[in-house]
Amino acid sequence: VRAVAGSGVAELVAGLEGRQTAALARAISLVENGREGYQALLAALHPKIGRAHRLGVTGPPGAGKSTLTEGVIRAYRRRGLSVGVVAVDPTSPFSGGALLGDRIRMEAVSLDAEVFIRSMATRGAAGGLATTSREVCDVLDAYGFDRLIIETVGVGQAELAITASADTAVLVLVPESGDGVQVLKAGIMEVADLFVVNKADRPGAERLQQEVEVMLGLRRGNAFRHVAAHHGRTDGWTGGATPPADHPSPRPTVPEAWEPPVLLTVATEGRGIEDVVDAVERHHAAAQASGELERRRRAGLERLTRDVVERTLRQLVWDSDAADARLVAGLDRVVRGTSSPYQLAQDIVAGLTKGSDHDGA
Amino acid sequence: VRAVAGSGVAELVAGLEGRQTAALARAISLVENGREGYQALLAALHPKIGRAHRLGVTGPPGAGKSTLTEGVIRAYRRRGLSVGVVAVDPTSPFSGGALLGDRIRMEAVSLDAEVFIRSMATRGAAGGLATTSREVCDVLDAYGFDRLIIETVGVGQAELAITASADTAVLVLVPESGDGVQVLKAGIMEVADLFVVNKADRPGAERLQQEVEVMLGLRRGNAFRHVAAHHGRTDGWTGGATPPADHPSPRPTVPEAWEPPVLLTVATEGRGIEDVVDAVERHHAAAQASGELERRRRAGLERLTRDVVERTLRQLVWDSDAADARLVAGLDRVVRGTSSPYQLAQDIVAGLTKGSDHDGA
Numbered sequence: 001v002r003a004v005a006g007s008g009v010a011e012l013v014a015g016l017e018g019r020q021t022a023a024l025a026r027a028i029s030l031v032e033n034g035r036e037g038y039q040a041l042l043a044a045l046h047p048k049i050g051r052a053h054r055l056g057v058t059g060p061p062g063a064g065k066s067t068l069t070e071g072v073i074r075a076y077r078r079r080g081l082s083v084g085v086v087a088v089d090p091t092s093p094f095s096g097g098a099l100l101g102d103r104i105r106m107e108a109v110s111l112d113a114e115v116f117i118r119s120m121a122t123r124g125a126a127g128g129l130a131t132t133s134r135e136v137c138d139v140l141d142a143y144g145f146d147r148l149i150i151e152t153v154g155v156g157q158a159e160l161a162i163t164a165s166a167d168t169a170v171l172v173l174v175p176e177s178g179d180g181v182q183v184l185k186a187g188i189m190e191v192a193d194l195f196v197v198n199k200a201d202r203p204g205a206e207r208l209q210q211e212v213e214v215m216l217g218l219r220r221g222n223a224f225r226h227v228a229a230h231h232g233r234t235d236g237w238t239g240g241a242t243p244p245a246d247h248p249s250p251r252p253t254v255p256e257a258w259e260p261p262v263l264l265t266v267a268t269e270g271r272g273i274e275d276v277v278d279a280v281e282r283h284h285a286a287a288q289a290s291g292e293l294e295r296r297r298r299a300g301l302e303r304l305t306r307d308v309v310e311r312t313l314r315q316l317v318w319d320s321d322a323a324d325a326r327l328v329a330g331l332d333r334v335v336r337g338t339s340s341p342y343q344l345a346q347d348i349v350a351g352l353t354k355g356s357d358h359d360g361a
Numbered sequence: 362v363r364a365v366a367g368s369g370v371a372e373l374v375a376g377l378e379g380r381q382t383a384a385l386a387r388a389i390s391l392v393e394n395g396r397e398g399y400q401a402l403l404a405a406l407h408p409k410i411g412r413a414h415r416l417g418v419t420g421p422p423g424a425g426k427s428t429l430t431e432g433v434i435r436a437y438r439r440r441g442l443s444v445g446v447v448a449v450d451p452t453s454p455f456s457g458g459a460l461l462g463d464r465i466r467m468e469a470v471s472l473d474a475e476v477f478i479r480s481m482a483t484r485g486a487a488g489g490l491a492t493t494s495r496e497v498c499d500v501l502d503a504y505g506f507d508r509l510i511i512e513t514v515g516v517g518q519a520e521l522a523i524t525a526s527a528d529t530a531v532l533v534l535v536p537e538s539g540d541g542v543q544v545l546k547a548g549i550m551e552v553a554d555l556f557v558v559n560k561a562d563r564p565g566a567e568r569l570q571q572e573v574e575v576m577l578g579l580r581r582g583n584a585f586r587h588v589a590a591h592h593g594r595t596d597g598w599t600g601g602a603t604p605p606a607d608h609p610s611p612r613p614t615v616p617e618a619w620e621p622p623v624l625l626t627v628a629t630e631g632r633g634i635e636d637v638v639d640a641v642e643r644h645h646a647a648a649q650a651s652g653e654l655e656r657r658r659r660a661g662l663e664r665l666t667r668d669v670v671e672r673t674l675r676q677l678v679w680d681s682d683a684a685d686a687r688l689v690a691g692l693d694r695v696v697r698g699t700s701s702p703y704q705l706a707q708d709i710v711a712g713l714t715k716g717s718d719h720d721g722a
Contacts, residue, residue, distance in 0.1 A: 039703045046701035301695050301702060305688060306679075308706035313674045316714060318667075327666060334662050340407035341662060342400045345669035353677060354715050 009040045016045070016143050021113070027139050028118060032132060039308075042135055045142035050297070052084070052141040053284050056166025057151045058159050063172040064198040064267045069151050071265075071273035072280075073109050076147050079277075082114035084140035088133045088162055089121045089153045116140065130161035131307040134300070137165065160191060165300050167293055168283045170194045170276070173212070175204035189215065193260055193283050196276060200264035212262045258286045316352060323348045370401045377406070377504050382474070388500050389479060393493060400669075403496055406503035411658070413445070413502040414645050417527025418512045419520050424533040425559040425628045430512050432626075432634035433641075434470045437508050440638075443475035445501035449494045449523055450482045450514045477501065491522035492668040495661070498526065521552060526661050528654055529644045531555045531637070534573070536565035550576065554621055554644050557637060561625035573623045619647045677713060684709045 012030070015023025030038045055072070057065050069085065076083045109115050120133055137148050150166055152159040163169050171192035176199075189212075197209050261279050265272030287293035317323050326348050333339035373391070376384025391399045416433070418426050430446065437444045470476050481494055498509050511527055513520040524530050532553035537560075550573075558570050622640050626633030648654040678684050687709050694700035 043701040043703040046695075046703075047698035050698075298692065298696050302688065302692055305692070305695065305702040305705050305709075308702050309678060309684075309709050310671075310675055312706055312710045313678065313713075314671055316710070317670060317674065323670075327663065331659065331663055331666070334407075334666065335659050337408035337411075340404040341666040341669050342404040342407075344666050345673055348666075348670050349673045349677070352674075352714055354713065 009037045009044060012041055013044050016139070019144060021116075024116065024139070024143050027143075028136055031135050031139055032120065034132075038135075042138060045138060048142040049138050050141070052137075052145050052148045053280075054137060054141075054148045054150065054165065054167045055280055056163035056169040057149060057172060058163045058169065059172030059196075060174075060177055061153060063174045063177065065151055065153075065172050067267040068172055068196065068198055068265060068273070068276070069149055070109055071267050071270055072149065072277055073115055074270075075273050075277040077109075077112060077114065081146040082144070083116075083147045083149065084137070084143070084145035085115070085117040085149045085151065086133050086136050086140070087117065087119045087151045087153075088129060088159075089119070116145065128307075128311065130164070131304065131311065133162050134165040134304060163191060164303070167287065167296060168193050168280050170196060170280070172196045172198050173208060174199045175202045175208055177208065193258065193287075194276070194279050195260060195262040196265050196272075197262065198265045198267050200272070201266050205264055209262045209264060216260055216262070257290070258283060258292075317348065320352065322351050326351060370398045370405060373402055374405050377500070380505060382477075385477065385500070385504050388504075389497055392496050392500055393481065395493075399496075403499060406499060409503040410499050411502070413498075413506050413509045414641075415498060415502075415509045415511065415526065415528045416641055417524035417530040418510060418533060419524045419530065420533030420557075420559075421535075421538055422514060424535045424538065426512055426514075426533050428628040429533055429557065429559055429626060429634070429637070430510055431470055432628050432631055433510065433638055434476055435631075436634050436638040438470070438473060438475065442507040443505070444477075444508045444510065445498070445504070445506035446476070446478040446510045446512065447494055447497050447501070448478065448480045448512045448514075449490060449520075450480070477506065489668075489672065491525070492665065492672065494523050495526040495665060524552060525664070528648065528657060529554050529641050531557060531641070533557045533559050534569060535560045536563045536569055538569065554619065554648075555637070555640050556621060556623040557626050557633075558623065559626050559628050561633065562627050566625055570623045570625060577621055577623070618651070619644060619653075678709065681713065683712050687712060 012023055012027050016027060027041060029035075030041060057069055057072075059065050066087070069087075073083050073085065109117075118136060120129070120136065133150060137150060140148055150162060152162050169192050171189070171194070173195065175197065195212050197205050197212075199205070200209075263272055263275050263279060265276060267273065284293070287296070327344070330339060330344040330347060334341055334344055373384055373388050377388060388402060390396075391402060418430055418433075420426050427448070430448075434444050434446065470478075479497060481490070481497065494511060498511060501509055511523060513523050530553050532550070532555070534556065536558065556570075556573050558566050558573070560566070561570075624633055624636050624640060626637060628634065645654070648657070688705070691700060691705040691708060695702055695705055
C-alpha cells in the first residue's frame with residue numbers, strides 16, 4: 001500500500017508540474033478528503049508554494065462577496081493573471097444555499113482554463129476547515145496560479161481562522177451592515193487590510209464609509225499599540241499612508257506603511273472593482289517591502305504546523321485499537337458514575353504518550 | 362500547588378453541596394477559564410450529575426430565542442422548578458450584539474435566586490466551546506437545578522455541537538426563516554425534538570408550520586430508515602404519536618414513541634409558551650420511557666470523554682518545552698522550504714508518543 005501511495009503521489013506531483021487539470025482536481029480531492037498520501041503530497045509540494053498572492057474575502061451573508069469575487073477574477077484575467085478560487089462555507093444550514101447559488105452564477109468565468117473554482121462546505125469536519133482550505137490553496141499555489149482567492153460565507157470565528165492564511169484580507173460590508181461602531185466591536189476590523197462597502201448605490205453607503213474611516217483613524221491614534229500587538233507588528237508598520245519624513249523608507253517607490261482604504265463598489269455593475277484590485281496589489285507590494293508579508297507567511301506556516309500536530313495526535317489516538325478498547329471498557333463505569341470522563345480520558349492518553357505523569361483529573 | 366488546588370476543589374464541592382451561589386459562580390469561572398483544578402472539580406462532581414433535564418434552544422438569529430427562553434424560565438418557575446441557563450454565542454462579530462442585549466432583557470428573571478443565567482462567548486477557544494458549555498451545565502446540574510437551558514445564537518455546526526448535549530432539542534423558526542424545504546435541507550431538522558414557529562402573529566406562520574409537518578411526515582414515511590440510523594434509534598422509537606395497536610407499550614400511560622410537534626408561539630406576548638413547556642416535559646417522559654434518554658446521555662458522555670482526550674493531548678504537546686523547542690528550531694527550515702510543516706509536525710509528535718511509527722508525511 002505504501003509503495004502504491006508513494007508512486008501515486010509522485011505521479012500527481014508530475015501531473016501538477018505538467019499543469020494537467022485532471023491531476024489538479026485529483027490532488028485537491030485527495031487533500032480535501034484526507035485520503036492516504038495527502039500529507040506526503042503536501043510535503044512534496046511545500047517547496048513550490050509561496051509564489052501566488054493569496055487574497056481573503058470575508059463579510060456578512062448578503063454582502064455580495066461572490067459577485068465581487070467574480071468581478072475581481074475578471075479584472076485579474078484582463079491583466080493576464082491566472083486565478084484559483086476556494087469558496088468555503090463553515091456555517092451550515094441557513095446560509096448554505098447562497099454559496100451554491102453563487103457558484104452556479106460564477107460558472108461563466110469558470111469556463112476559462114486559467115480560472116479554477118472549488119467550493120468546500122463543512123461536513124462535520126468542524127475545526128479542520130481552516131487547515132484543509134489552506135492546504136487546498138497550497139495545492140493551487142504549487143500548480144502555478146498567480147492569484148488565489150479564499151472566499152468565506154459569514155464572519156464568525158471559523159471564517160476569521162480561514163482568512164488568517166491570506167496575504168491580503170478584504171472585508172466586504174453593505175450599507176445594511178449597521179453602523180461603524182458595531183463593525184469595530186466585531187474584532188474583524190483588525191484583520192482587514194482593505195474595506196469594501198458594496199451595494200454602494202444604496203442609501204447609507206458613504207456614511208458607513210466615513211464611519212469606518214473614523215474608526216480606522218481612532219485605531220491608528222489611540223488604539224495603535226493594542227492593534228500592533230494583535231498583529232505582531234512591532235516594527236515599520238506604522239499605519240500611516242506615507243512614510244514619516246523623519247523615517248525615510250529605504251525603497252521610496254514602494255510605500256512601506258499601509259493605511260487600509262475603504263472603497264465603494266457596486267459589484268453587480270462592475271463599478272469600483274478595478275480600484276479594489278489596484279488596492280490589493282498595492283497592499284501586497286507594501287507588505288512585501290515592509291517585511292509584513294514574510295512575517296504573516298511565517299506565522300501561517302507555524303499555525304499550519306501546530307494544526308498538523310493536533311490532527312496527527314487525534315488520528316493516532318482514535319486509530320489505535322487500544323484507545324477504542326479502553327473507551328468501550330470504561331464508558332459503563334462513567335455512565336454509572338463510578339468513574340468520570342476525566343479519569344477515563346487520562347487512561348486513554350496514558351496509553352499513547354511517553355511515561356508522562358498526567359493528572360488532569 | 363497540588364495540595365492547594367486539591368483543597369480548593371474540596372472547598373468548592375462543599376460550597377456547591379451547600380448551595381452557595383458564590384461557590385457556584387467560582388466553580389463556573391474555574392471551568393470556563395480552564396484554570397488549575399477544573400478537571401478535578403468536574404471529576405468530583407460527575408457522580409452528582411444526571412438529575413437536571415437539559416433543554417437545548419437553537420435557531421437562526423432573530424428568531425426570538427432569548428424571549429422564548431425567558432418565557433420558558435417563567436413557566437418553569439410557576440411550576441416551582443429552578444432553572445439554570447447557559448447562553449452561548451459561537452459566532453462572533455455581527456451577531457454578537459444580540460446575546461448581550463437579550464441578556465440584559467433577561468435580568469428581570471435573573472433577580473430570582475432559583476434562576477441562574479450565564480453567557481459564554483467565543484474567545485478564540487473555537488472547537489472547545491461545545492465541551493466547555495457542556496461542562497458548565499454539568500456544574501449547574503450538580504448544584505441541583507431542576508431544568509437547564511442551553512441557548513445558542515445561530516444554527517451552524519458549532520451550535521449543533523452545543524445542542525447535542527441536550528436531552529430535548531428545540532428548534533425555533535420564524536415565518537421569515539424561509540420555506541420548509543430549506544429547513545429540511547439544513548440537516549438540523551434531524552436533531553430537533555420540538556419545533557417552534559415564533560412570531561406566529563406574522564404572515565406565513567401557519568404555512569411554515571404545515572410545511573414542517575409535511576417534511577416530518579415524509580421523514581417518518583420514506584426517510585425513516587435514514588433518520589433512525591442517524592439517531593442511533595434502532596428500537597422502540599418509531600415516530601408515531603400513539604403506540605401502534607399491535608405493539609402495545611408496556612407502560613401505556615407514557616407514550617413510548619415521539620412525534621416532534623410543531624408549535625406556534627408569540628414569545629413577546631407569552632402566547633404558546635405553556636404548550637412548549639408541556640411538550641418539552643412530554644418529550645422527556647417519552648425519552649425516559651423508551652430508553653432514548655439513556656442512549657443520548659451515554660453518547661454525550663462518550664463524546665465528552667473523546668473531547669477531553671483531545672484537549673489533554675493538545676495541552677500535553679504545547680505545554681512541553683521540547684515541542685516548543687522543536688517548533689522554533691524547525692520553522693526556519695519550513696520557511697526556507699528545506700523542510701515541510703508535515704515533517705516538522707512528525708518530529709514534534711514523535712517526541713510525545715510512545716515509539717509509534719508515524720509517517721504522516
